[in-house]
Amino acid sequence: MVDADQTFVIVGGGLAGAKAAETLRAEGFTGRVILIGDERDHPYERPPLSKGYLLGKEERDSVFVHEPAWYAQNDIELHLGQTVDSIDRAAKTVHFGDDGTQVHYDKLLLATGAEPRRLDIPGTDLAGVHHLRRLAHAERLKGVLTSLGRENGHIVIAGAGWIGLEVAAAAREYGAEVTVVEPAPTPLYGALGPELGNVFGELHREHGVRFHFGARLTEIVGQAGMVLAARTDDGEEHPAHDVLAAIGAAPRIGLAEAAGLELADRAHGGGVVVDERLRTSDPDIFAAGDVASFPLALFGTRLRVEHWANALNGGPAAARAMLGRDVIYDRVPYFFTDQYDLGMEYSGWAPPGSYDEVVIRGDAGKREFIAFWLKEGRVLAGMNVNVWDVTDPIQQLIRSRTRVNTENLADPHVPLDSLGA
Structure with a gap:
C-alpha cells in the first residue's frame, strides 16, 4: 500500500527517470518524489543529440522532456549536478552531493543509463577527441562539425554503429570530410548482419563517406595538443583534425554493484538484473532504461536495450511497479534512425x-x-x-x-x- 508519507527516489536524470516521475504523479502518488541527476541540465532526450539538434534543425530547448517549471509544479524535488555516492540497502538511504546529503527511500529507481566506451590507445587526451552521449558533448561536436565544414576539415569516426553513422551523416551535411574505421566487415554488422549493413554502407558512400573495414584505431597522432592523424592496426594512417569514438556504451552499474545488487553477465549485455516487473534483486529497488537487463519471454532471453523507446516505456513501467501495480514489461525492442x-x-x-x-x-x-x-x-x-x-x-x-x-x-x-x- 502506498501512502502520502512514503518517499520514492529516482537516481538518473534522463528520459527514463523523468518519465517515471511523471507517471508517479499521473498515477496519483502523493508522497515525496526525489529525482537526482548528475548533469546540470534538466532531463532531456538523447536522439536529437546525433540527429536534429546536431544538424542544427532543432533548437536546444526542444530536447528537454519537460519545461523546467514542470518539476516544481508537480512537486518533484529535483537535484541537478549531483552524484549519488552510495546506497545503504539496510537503512534504505541514498547519499549524494558534495555535502553528503542523505535521504530515506521507500522505493528506489535506478535509471543511471550508460556511458560511452573509451578508446584505450595513445592520443585520446588530445583536444580533438570526442564522445557523444551528453548534451554538452553534442554542443561541442556541433561547433566542431561547423568549423570542419567551413574549412574542409576531416573527422575520423571509430565505429560504424548507429551513433557513428548518424554523426557521419551530420558531418557530411556540414561539408566535413569523413572516414569511418570499423573492425567488422560492414556497417551495423552486430545490429543488422551483413545482408542489410551494406545498404547503409552504400548510402554513406554515395554521400562521400570513406570506410575502412576490418581495422581498429591504434593511435591518435597529434602536435601541440591537436589531432593530426589516426593510425590503424593494419598500418594505415588517416589524416584528421578530429576523432569521434563511437564504439558503443557500457551500462553505469557502479552504484548497483557497490550496493550488492545482482548484475547480468556480458552475454546478456551486462547491466542490473531485473525481473519482468523491472524489480532488482532487492524488492524495494527497481531499474529501467539503458542500465536494466530484463527478461523477454518472446525471445527466450534476457536483454539490455540502449534505445530511446526502452527509456520512454521502461520508466513509466517501473513507476507503476513501484506503486504495486500489476506490471509485465515485455515491449518489443524498437529503435529508429535518420540519415540523409x-x-x-x-x-x-x-x-x-x-x-x-x-x-x-x-x-x-x-x-x-x-x-x-x-x-x-x-x-x-x-x-x-x-x-x-x-x-x-x-x-x-x-x-x-x-x-x-x-x-x-x-x-x-x-x-x-x-x-x-
Whole structure:
C-alpha cells in the first residue's frame, strides 16, 4: 500500500527517470518524489543529440522532456549536478552531493543509463577527441562539425554503429570530410548482419563517406595538443583534425554493484538484473532504461536495450511497479534512425547467428523496403526503410510467433496484418 508519507527516489536524470516521475504523479502518488541527476541540465532526450539538434534543425530547448517549471509544479524535488555516492540497502538511504546529503527511500529507481566506451590507445587526451552521449558533448561536436565544414576539415569516426553513422551523416551535411574505421566487415554488422549493413554502407558512400573495414584505431597522432592523424592496426594512417569514438556504451552499474545488487553477465549485455516487473534483486529497488537487463519471454532471453523507446516505456513501467501495480514489461525492442534522406524503424531482436533467412519486401536498391529476419519461418525482427505506418503489424508478426509464407511476406500487395493471424 502506498501512502502520502512514503518517499520514492529516482537516481538518473534522463528520459527514463523523468518519465517515471511523471507517471508517479499521473498515477496519483502523493508522497515525496526525489529525482537526482548528475548533469546540470534538466532531463532531456538523447536522439536529437546525433540527429536534429546536431544538424542544427532543432533548437536546444526542444530536447528537454519537460519545461523546467514542470518539476516544481508537480512537486518533484529535483537535484541537478549531483552524484549519488552510495546506497545503504539496510537503512534504505541514498547519499549524494558534495555535502553528503542523505535521504530515506521507500522505493528506489535506478535509471543511471550508460556511458560511452573509451578508446584505450595513445592520443585520446588530445583536444580533438570526442564522445557523444551528453548534451554538452553534442554542443561541442556541433561547433566542431561547423568549423570542419567551413574549412574542409576531416573527422575520423571509430565505429560504424548507429551513433557513428548518424554523426557521419551530420558531418557530411556540414561539408566535413569523413572516414569511418570499423573492425567488422560492414556497417551495423552486430545490429543488422551483413545482408542489410551494406545498404547503409552504400548510402554513406554515395554521400562521400570513406570506410575502412576490418581495422581498429591504434593511435591518435597529434602536435601541440591537436589531432593530426589516426593510425590503424593494419598500418594505415588517416589524416584528421578530429576523432569521434563511437564504439558503443557500457551500462553505469557502479552504484548497483557497490550496493550488492545482482548484475547480468556480458552475454546478456551486462547491466542490473531485473525481473519482468523491472524489480532488482532487492524488492524495494527497481531499474529501467539503458542500465536494466530484463527478461523477454518472446525471445527466450534476457536483454539490455540502449534505445530511446526502452527509456520512454521502461520508466513509466517501473513507476507503476513501484506503486504495486500489476506490471509485465515485455515491449518489443524498437529503435529508429535518420540519415540523409533515409528514415528507418526497427522492431525486434535478431543478432547475427539467431536467424536463418532475410526476406525483403519492396526495393532495397531504391531504399524503400521492409526487411524481415526469420528463424524457421517465424519473424524475429522487421526493419522498414522509407516505408511508414507499418510498425504495429510488424510487431504483431513478431509477437504472433506464427510461421509465415515467405512469398506472401515478400509481396507488397499482401497486407502485413493478414500474415500474423
